[in-house]
Amino acid sequence: MKTKLDSEAVLSWVLSALAGMAGAVAYAHTSGYFVTFMTGNTERAVIGHFVGTSDVAFGGLGLIAAFLAGVVVASLLRRHVWRRHPHGASVLTTISLVGASVVELGINGWLGDEVTFTPVLFIAFGMGALNCSFVRGGEVSIPLSYVTGTVVKLGQGIERHLSGGSVFDWLGYALVYVSFAVGAAAGGLLDLVTTGAQMLAATTVACALVSVYTYVHLDRVPIPHQQNADRQPLRGGR
Incomplete structure (x- = not known):
């Protein structure tokens, strides 16, 4: 994390909150599917076959595939198309949420409470893309939903602070974590007064507003380290 809290840090909190909110939509209005928690989906994809819930297992596998596709597509667009817009991944997330909303409205209508599985796949794709919003050296520097x-x-940051470092060794991570929790809480509050389709639409509008701001204003001046990161060749595993 940086030694100061600048506009990029603030954006990371906002996008992390959006991830938490989107996760709340899927969790509250489906059979408990996760669009941000690939560890849980992996366990479902494997264990489900042993406990008689193969349908849930295949669902978890589909969400992993959609999330991974979002990461790949956003990374390709970032490398080849969004060189002057380092946070353009949020645009792809907005498009995904719009697609999810349109499909959901077509299936269940504005008053439908249960979000069907196909829109959830769109949301998972968008969450994978969103995690590519912050990249340095060709790698994700701030995983928003991890x-x-x-x-x-x-x-680790707290340990560094205790060993002679500064509060900035851990404060940025704490704020990203709190932002995700706040976003999930906002989704929970919306769940009390909206249907699944309405909650999904509200999340889509919020993401669209953030995307417009970042694409038009925050990304107006290219960030040197972001451009350098895009020029680096692809690397193997760590």
Whole structure:
């Protein structure tokens, strides 16, 4: 994390909150599917076959595939199309949420409470794309929905602070984590007063507003380290 909290840090909190909100839509209005938690989906995809829930297992596998596709497509667009818009991944997320909303409205209508599986695949694709919003050196620097990794980095940052570092060794990770939780809480509150389709539409509008702001204003001046990261060749595993 940086030694100061700048506009990029603020954007990471906003996008993390959006990820939490989108996750709440899927979790609250489906059979408990996760669009941000690929660890849980992997366990479902494997264990489901042993406990008699093969349909849920295949659902988890589909969500993993959709999330992975979102990462790949966003990375390709970022490398070849969005060189002057380092946070353009949020645009792809907005498009995915619009697609999810249109499909859901076509299936269940504005008053439909249950979000069907196909729109959830769109949301998972969008969440995969969203995680490519912050890239340095060809790798994701702030994984917006990878809460486990954020908590690990938070713990390591606290240790560095205790060993002579500064509060900035952990504060950024703490704020990303809190933002995700706040987004999930906002989704939970919306769930109390809206249907699944309405909640999905509200999340889509919020994402669209953030995307317009970042694409038009925040990304207006290219960020040097982002451009350099895009020029680097693809690398193998760590």
